[in-house]
Amino acid sequence: MKGVNEEYSRLIGEKDAHITKSEAAIHQKEALLAVQAVREELKKKLEQAEVDKHIHYLRSTAEIDDLSRTKSTLEERLIELIKDKDVLWQKSDALEFEQKLRAEERWLQDKEATHCLGCQGHFTWWLRRHHCRLCGRIFCYYCSNNFVMTKHSGKKERCCRECYTQHSAVVERFTEVSDPSAKSDDVAYDIITEKEANGIYDSDSLSQTTGGSLEGEQDTRPLGALV
Numbered sequence: 628m629k630g631v632n633e634e635y636s637r638l639i640g641e642k643d644a645h646i647t648k649s650e651a652a653i654h655q656k657e658a659l660l661a662v663q664a665v666r667e668e669l670k671k672k673l674e675q676a677e678v679d680k681h682i683h684y685l686r687s688t689a690e691i692d693d694l695s696r697t698k699s700t701l702e703e704r705l706i707e708l709i710k711d712k713d714v715l716w717q718k719s720d721a722l723e724f725e726q727k728l729r730a731e732e733r734w735l736q737d738k739e740a741t742h743c744l745g746c747q748g749h750f751t752w753w754l755r756r757h758h759c760r761l762c763g764r765i766f767c768y769y770c771s772n773n774f775v776m777t778k779h780s781g782k783k784e785r786c787c788r789e790c791y792t793q794h795s796a797v798v799e800r801f802t803e804v805s806d807p808s809a810k811s812d813d814v815a816y817d818i819i820t821e822k823e824a825n826g827i828y829d830s831d832s833l834s835q836t837t838g839g840s841l842e843g844e845q846d847t848r849p850l851g852a853l854v
């Protein structure tokens with residue numbers, strides 16, 4: 628009986644040891660599974676990171692391409708603008724020179740102008756002189772029958788066709804540099820009225836004429852246009 632008991636105790640001890648061993652093995656297995664799960668997760672994250680990196684790379688490349696194209700376009704535009712600027716400077720110089728010439732010839736014209744610079748019509752008591760308020764040259768009523776807003780007067784001023792067609796910026800520049808007092812001598816050159824056209828005039832209007840025949844093609848043409 629004692630032998631059986633001892634044998635039983637030994638078997639129980641073996642069983643306990645076996646259980647302990649199994650438990651340890653199970654723990655190890657669980658730990659291994661946990662590690663594998665973490666590894667899988669990390670692997671997925673790594674893959675995702677690589678995909679993200681690739682997408683980011685593609686996006687950056689596209690952006691760099693865009694920027695390069697924009698840069699090229701801007702460089703081309705800059706070159707165009709520099710060329711335009713040079714052309715404008717040349718035009719500006721030419722216009723300044725032209726303006727200077729006109730200013731120099733202006734006073735001669737005031738006294739000696741007998742013909743309209745536009746239509747060559749002869750100035751008479753009824754074909755009066757009119758100054759272009761921009762270039763100062765003298766025209767007949769019809770050839771100076773254009774009006775532009777000028778800066779110094781703030782109202783529309785009479786000007787010749789040439790000045791009228793010039794760029795507004797240039798017109799403004801002419802206006803700025805022209806002497807506003809210079810136009811005071813222009814008051815006498817009034818628009819001809821219907822009364823005067825019909826032959827009713829006084830000594831004042833006669834005094835403004837520079838002579839010239841009332842007959843002739845050049846003289847009768849503007850009268851016809853007036854009616």
Ligand SMILES: [Zn+2]
Pocket residue numbers: 743744745746747748766767768769770771
């Ligand atoms: Zn004219």
Ligand SMILES: [Zn+2]
Pocket residue numbers: 759760761762763764786787788789790791
């Ligand atoms: Zn003009």
